[in-house]
Amino acid sequence: MTKVLHTPADLVSAGLAPAGAAAELEAVAARYAIAVTPAVAALINPADPTDPIGLQYLPSPEELETTPDEQADPIGDSIHSPLKGIVHRYPDRLLLTATHACAVYCRFCFRREVVGPGGAGGLTAAELDAALAYIAGHPEVWEVILTGGDPLVMSPRRIGDLVRRIADIPHVKILRVHTRLPVAEPERVNEALVNALSGSRLRLAVGVHVNHARELTPAADAALAHLAGAGALLLSQTVLLRGVNDRVEILGELMRALVERGVRPYYLHHPDPAPGTARFRVSLAEGQALVRGLRGRYSGLCQPTYVLDIPGGFGKVPAGPAWIEPSGTGLTATDPWGGTHVLPDEA
Ligand SMILES: *Cc1c(COP(=O)(O)O)cnc(C)c1O
Ligand code: SF4
Secondary structure, X not given: OOOOEOOHHHHHHOOOOOHHHHHHHHHHHHHOOOOEOHHHHOOOOOOOOOOHHHXXXXXXXXXXXXXXXXXXXXXXXXXXXXXXXXXXXXXXEEEEEOOXXXXXOOOOOOOOOOOOOOOOOOOOHHHHHHHXXXXXXXXXXXXXXXXXXXXXXXXXXXXXXXXXXXXXXXXXXXXXXXXXXHHHOHHHOOHHHHHHHHOOOOEEEEXXXXXXXXXXXXXXXXXXXXXXXXXXXXXXXXXXXXXXXXXXXXXXXXXXXXXXXXXXXXXXXXXXXXXXXXXXXXXXXXXXXXXXXXXXXXXXXXXXEEEEEOOOOOOEEEOOOOOEEEEOOEXXXXXXXXXXXXXXXXX
């Protein structure tokens, strides 16, 4: 298979959707973008409807059902957007969304109402000028986070140009890029792209979105090695998803696979209530039990921070279990195996 699958008919002809489902999936496709790259398609077992890779990318009629708690903008990007392309919620860092296209479209995406192919979400030259002027006018911005969409779907030439213009703003020290490309279309993380990203004075950090160890194929390894070779600090971002990675062993194996490849586990995201994503939802209590299970069984290197983006735009907060809690007049600590221990009084 050599082409990206974009339509229900494409999925049917690739054997990734039953022929009878095409008409029903057209309604989904009309609402939310579909893209399955050859690298991803090769990982999906079409005979298994519970395949953790297939679940992430193959559309389902369930996406047309929206529950009352779901929101088009679940983490409140728009209320912190002073102008198109910028989300500035924390003083020292901001998001710059130069494109809304991605190589693949994840069915649980928290920005699914805005991501998609075509120019709609991209910035015009004038809008990009304004966004860069905004950054230049805010000396408290230490870090620029390129996100989208997936910023690495832009051409190396456009990326290089953007990186140079950000590097021209003296108070910006760190360039962070959030991407799924190393697992979605690893062959595109080539020398030209890596040079475009890393060829400036900025310290480069790359947050790679990976949800299952099976996504870390030899081609993905090569993409990560390219980035690491250029001096990028590699971090992971994983979305906790029902049926995909909501088991301690699955998460633990993923974290190990990341560390083995030089990627530091960074965030485990509680799933955001984006429209039509109820089938992926895991409760906070379930998430906390998983995080408890990772501690003690897997190396400290394999412990991402479990975070909740408080719906409504109030920011990300650690959402892990409480290990130390008030009890009586003092504090009680819970160990990784469930034992509880009263702590000596503090002065
Ligand atoms: C997630 C996010 C960031 C990055 O947060 P970190 O905790 O630094 O990873 C920055 N800005 C916005 C608006 C975000 O949603
Ligand atoms: S790659 Fe990221 S932005 Fe694109 S669809 Fe997936 S989760 Fe959304």
